[in-house]
Each structure stands twice: as structure tokens, then as C-alpha cells.
Amino acid sequence: MKKSAKLAMPAPQAFQPIESVSIGTQLYRHLRGAIIRGDLHPGQALSESEIARQYSTSRQPVREAFIKLAEERLVNIQPQRGTFVVKISVADVLDARFVREAIEVAVAQEAATSAPPTAIKELRNLIEQQIAVSHGHNAEFLALDEEFHRTISLSVGRAHAWRVIEGIKAQMDRIRYLSLDDATPLPLIIEQHSRIVDGIEAGNPAAAAAAMRSHLREIIISLPDIAARFPDVFESESLTGAS
Amino acid sequence: MKKSAKLAMPAPQAFQPIESVSIGTQLYRHLRGAIIRGDLHPGQALSESEIARQYSTSRQPVREAFIKLAEERLVNIQPQRGTFVVKISVADVLDARFVREAIEVAVAQEAATSAPPTAIKELRNLIEQQIAVSHGHNAEFLALDEEFHRTISLSVGRAHAWRVIEGIKAQMDRIRYLSLDDATPLPLIIEQHSRIVDGIEAGNPAAAAAAMRSHLREIIISLPDIAARFPDVFESESLTGAS
């Protein structure tokens, strides 16, 4: 009886199993956001017991969250010593940016030849929303910015590409949160977004690629200033090499 | 005074803290290799308790290994159900290959302009070794192949790029282990490697990029055949879309 009723449901594959997220995963997401936003300062020590007390849980879920964060290079687990929020390394960020550029430029090229019209409409829509919040609401803008880039990747079915970018973006976003106000002016970023969509819509891979490339190189400009202004947030960068 | 005496010590920066690897990490590495080599079959269920018994340890380290494997998309943890070795998805592999091509082509371009001569010598050396084992020893060849690609990335300081590639390679290597014998002939691969180094050594970014690109597209050719020959190893690939 109930089964036959269920079979009448509209889109079975759209069903999400409610996904009762485990405590460890919830903690992971929460801490990840806190680190990216800078609520947890680079270099700060994170204690399993301490976090467990704060969230009224046991050490085990905290431990699992730490492991995931360590995989993402957001914390550094030192056995029998402690777990610390990793400081930002200028060299690392530039290296990550290089990878991101390689991937997203390739995606933009592909989008110019095979992105569906609905995706272009969605991208234009996102740009409109970005304009709407471009006066002051920088946090909201960052979310729309992320959705913009994600939409491009998913529009050509590059889910894996987006997954990689997402991890890289985390490191780069930490810097953007450091200088929310005096970074690259939002109207300029929005203009760059428009040029990217222009290239995609025109079916011009070279133009789309060039627009994406110059867009992603913005951060290189502001990075040295930021590193100089927040010295305690960055790695000493002299004798590290590997870590 | 005494400080000057301490300054006479041999090489303080060469000190490595011995890195006593935890059981969980050891298990992760072991299981990872087993999955890539195909010793653990796609779809197979992995039980925390079972693995713990096999390796004479407790369930906790096993659990941590599972979490790391899940981050790498090598196993799929289903809460309250079980953990399974993920089947290979043709679409996923093609998506991952796309990302790898984007990164490694960019790296090859960069290497053509700024790789040190020592790196080129090292690459030539690796090719010689590959020739030496190209008759039969396919497992050894795979190791040398990995070292070849890693050397290129690290020669231009792209450690982050290599880290991303390493994760992608895992998925692609699973396929190579499926058809160790009748895959692309090793001499052909070695020839492609040579062309890549030729481009780098000549300082010709376009040539290096083109050589790398065609090299990384080899797998597309053999993939359909392999997928047809090992149907139980691959995802059904019809209604998945996301997972």
C-alpha cells in the first residue's frame, strides 16, 4: 500500500536520504568554516578535549574532524604535541593558485564550446545578484562568487574539477577574509565575471580562457601587501621548503 | 662561549624526527595500495571489526584509515550499513583525467622554461630505467612512471600540483592494474616520455605541452575496452549522475 504510494513520487533520484550527518562531519564543516573565515587564528592550538567540551561531545568525533582538516592542510596534527591551525604560506598559495588557474582555464575553454544555454542564463543571473550585494555585503558576495565558479564547472559536467578547486579555494579564501574591505574592488571582479561569460556565450574558447586567466591572477597582486600587513598569520617562509 | 661550541655541530637542519607512523596511517597506506592494485575488489565490503582482527589491532585505527580512504574516494562509508571499495566509474575517470591533463600540461609548459638542467638529467635517467624494466616487470614500470611525472612537477617547485595529481593518479592506476599486460605497449609510453623531455630540454613550451597532452590521452583509448572486459569492476553508469 505505502509502497505503491511511494512509487508515485515524482523524482526518485532527486530524493536525498535526509543525510543525518554524523557529529564528526558537522564538526568538520563548522571548524573548516571557522578557519577559513579567520575566526580560528593561524598558529592557534586546537585541543581535542577542549573542542569536545565546547560542543558537548566526546573526543572521538573531534578527532575525526581533525583528521579531515589535516587532509585538507588546514590543521597540522603533531603526535603527542598538539593540533594547530596552519599558518598561510605565500609560496603555497601561489602554488595552489597555479593549479587552480590550470583547471579553471581548461574548464572555461570547454564551457565555451559545450555549456548549455541554461547555464549561461544562470551565470548572468548570478552576476546580477553579485551586483546587488556589491555594496558592503562582502561575505554574501564571497558565497555568490563561489557559486559562480562552481556553476561553470558543473555546467560542463566537471564535478571532479570542482572538487579539486574547492579544496584550493579554501586556502585562497582565507586570504580574502583577511582583507575583506580593501581587496580588489568588487565591481572590478564582477566585470571580470562578465567577460568570462561573454567568452563562453560567444562560443570563443580563447576569449573565455583569457578572461578566466586574468581573473584568477588578481590575487597575486594583492597577496604581497596582505602578507606584509598580517605577518603573524603567514609562515616565516625562509627555511621551510617542506612541511 | 658555550654557544660557539654548539655552533660546531654538524648539520642541525638535516635532523628528521624519525616520524613514527601511527597504526592508522600505516593501515591507510596498506589498504590504499591494496585497493589500487586490485587486491581488494571494487564493491567488496570492508568491515571495521574484520580488518581490525586481520591486523591484530583495534577498530579505531581502522576507522581512521577508512576516513582517509573515503576522502580520496577509494571507499564509500555508508552509515550503519558498511564500508565498500568503490567501483570504478568511467565518467569519473574521464573527469579526473581532464583535470590531470590541465595541470600536467601547465606544469610541462612551465618546466620547458624554467626546469634546471639537473632535473632534465634525472628525467633522462628515469627513462633509461624504464627501458631497463620494459620487458615484463610492469609493476616496477608503474613506479618509475609515477616517479617520472612527480619529478617534472617538483622540478619547477609545484609540490601542490603533484599532490593533486597523486590523488587523481590513484583512480587511473586502478585501471592500469586491471590490464597490466595488454594495455598500451610500454615502448610507446617510453617514447612519449622522451618526447616530453625533448620539449622541456629544448625550452619549447608548446612542444612539451603537446607531448604531455597526447601522452595523457592514451588512457581514453583503452578505457572502453577495459570497461567492457571487467563489467563487475565498473559502476553501472546509467542512473548515477552524482554520488
Added chain:
DNA sequence: ATTTATACTTTACCATACATGTATGGTGAT
């Protein structure tokens, strides 16, 4: 014969206890 209901098994998840390595302040001998 088909369906419903119930008991049972297995699983990942969480909490707790214990083991082991590390940092640190104090103490006494030199």
C-alpha cells in the same frame, strides 16, 4: 502464494578508559 510482522544480526558511530610521548616548572647537587 503473497504480504506483514517480528526477532536477529551486522554495521558504523559515539563515549569512555587507558597508554604513551612531550612540554614544563621545581628541586637539589655540583
Added chain:
DNA sequence: ATCACCATACATGTATGGTAAAGTATAAAT
């Protein structure tokens, strides 16, 4: 004043018991 030594506190790593949920098999009922 300096050093070795030790006690203490705290960090992560490991072991183990308990729990809720999902799957399965058996039995009852229609």
C-alpha cells in the same frame, strides 16, 4: 649560576563497550 633529574600536566594514539539504525531471515496472517 648551571645542570641533571623528576613530578606533573596535557597532548594524541589506541582499546573496548554500548547504542541506534539498516538489512535479513523467519514466522505468522491474509
